[in-house]
Amino acid sequence: MTHTVTAGLATIKDDLAAFYRDLHQHPELSLQETRTAGLLAGRLRDAGCDEVVEGVGGTGVVGVVRNGDGPVVMVRADIDALPVEERTGLPYASGVRGVDAQGRDVPVMHACGHDMHATCLIGAATLLAGAREQWSGTLLVVFQPAEELVRGARDMVEDGLFERFPKPAIVLGQHVGPLPAGFVGYGSGPVMAASDSLDVTLHGRGAHGSRPEASVDPVLMAAHVVTRLQGIVAREVPAAETAVVTVGRLQAGTKENIIPATAELGINIRTYTPEVRTQVRAAVERVVRAESQASAAVGEPTFQWLPSAPALVSDPDATATTVEAFAAHFGRDRLMPMPQVNASEDVGVFGEALGVPTVFWFWGGLDAQTVIGALQEGRLDALPSNHSPHFAPLVEPTLSTGVEALVVAALTWLGAPA
Structure with missing residues (x-):
């Protein structure tokens, strides 16, 4: 079933790549993601979401795809950028400057991959909304602002996210990082601090x-x-x-x-x-x-x-089920067990607010041979990582892998077709 849904990726992949480059070239600081939010809302409407609401928790965007009886599954991506001056040399590199919360003029860059996160979720929502015959239930699509301030998730919850929209039975999320592109990394239990x-x-x-x-x-x-x-x-x-x-x-x-x-x-x-x-x-x-x-x-x-984030716990049982689905779709040779990551993510606020499991995984965005060579030579510090002015994921296979991972995970928890 997952391959049936992801087969549609071939027809939208080029459009998604162009959308990603546009987001990368026009980053916006936390709590200022107005252009980004407007573009995402438009994409959700084009995808056929039954409901699209902007301005949730500030600049958050929520889409709902209703497809009969069945579980409610939430898929989330973050959308804000960082005050970093890009040095990737890419033709679509950011030259944007902005004004931060302290009134300072700063460079702005998607140095953490949130533009890739958002694009992959648009791709997954488009594929799932267009293949309703393959599943049943409700898909809750959440684009969260201000992750870099570890406050966006809480802002959305306090703005009535789970009173205004269907309550999910599980929360799914992912993060791109300095792993080999095309690979999926996973952990169980506390995965981020x-x-x-x-x-x-x-x-x-x-x-x-x-x-x-x-x-x-x-x-x-x-x-x-x-x-x-x-x-x-x-x-x-x-x-x-x-x-x-x-x-x-x-x-x-x-x-x-x-x-x-x-x-x-x-x-x-x-x-x-x-x-x-x-x-x-x-x-x-x-x-x-x-x-x-x-x-x-x-x-x-x-x-x-200041605003804080709890430890991100990827529920062990739900993670095991999701990873098995990844293995069936990608093959076990593309899965990588991950150590705990000392960085933090506020996506755990959503599941914690409802007392439902969260499943969170990582996927790679760097040239596979470069990463493998660095591993063999013990020079991982030479790889550009998140928040580096040199960090920018390869468009492919990063984009396709991220879209497919979200589709596979969502289908794992949505209901079977009626």
Whole structure:
């Protein structure tokens, strides 16, 4: 049955490739995906969706294909781009600039493959809507904004996604990455880490750089915080667990001979279990408060916790069933078991909100021989990965593989034809 549906890909493949290149050339930052959303909505209407709604959770788009009695299956893709200057040299490379949430002029690039995700989902929705005789049930097609801010999924849920549209029995999603093009990677259980971020402000007392005794130096305070935070994972998290604490931003002062009054840190945490997540979050606050007190800070540190994503758990039973369907369609030689990925994804918010399983997999976008050669030579760091200015998936076979994977997974969970 899956090959019957995916056979239609040959007639739309060139059009999808052109659509992908257009999305790649016109990326939009998180919460600004208005052009992208409009194009996706138009494509869903052209595909024959029974209902298409824009503006869900900001710039999200939802399509519904109703096809009689049967399960409701949700397929999701993210659509936002990153403030990265593209250096791929492709003829359809982005030259777009935008204004970020802080009002800064920044370059914009689809450096994480969300343009490929969106195009593959359009292809899958088109094929499934055009082959209703092959399945029964309801297909819920979700294009999610602001994944890079780990808030888009929650925004859609809070905007009534599952009250306004049919409630799915399962959530399906995928991510392109630096694997060999044409291959599908999979994991079971926690496959991607939870992500928690916070902004911290340390409060000192400013003074002339020549009179440090008149100050409470927040720069020195921040330096001690940065160093001490590294002891959380090294000395508090059990060796059998995985966690990462990163200080990605440290800002203070305006001039070399002025001791400022405040210092700011941007901190990111990655964990896989709720217990370790709670432990590390509490430890970060404890360390910051203790170092502030030790430095005689003039006020308590300020904490602003930002939107977060839970660990992405690919339900073991549902994943096993889906992977068997992939094996039957692609052949086992095109499947690759994957280790846990410390990056994060907020697609898990959807399944968590309803208490239904999520199945999430990866598929390759780089030249297969290049990847295999890098593996054999132990130089994986030479491969362009997601968020790199050099990352851009091969159009084919990446596009076809991504479309087929979504079709196969959806048909695995939709009902049999009436």
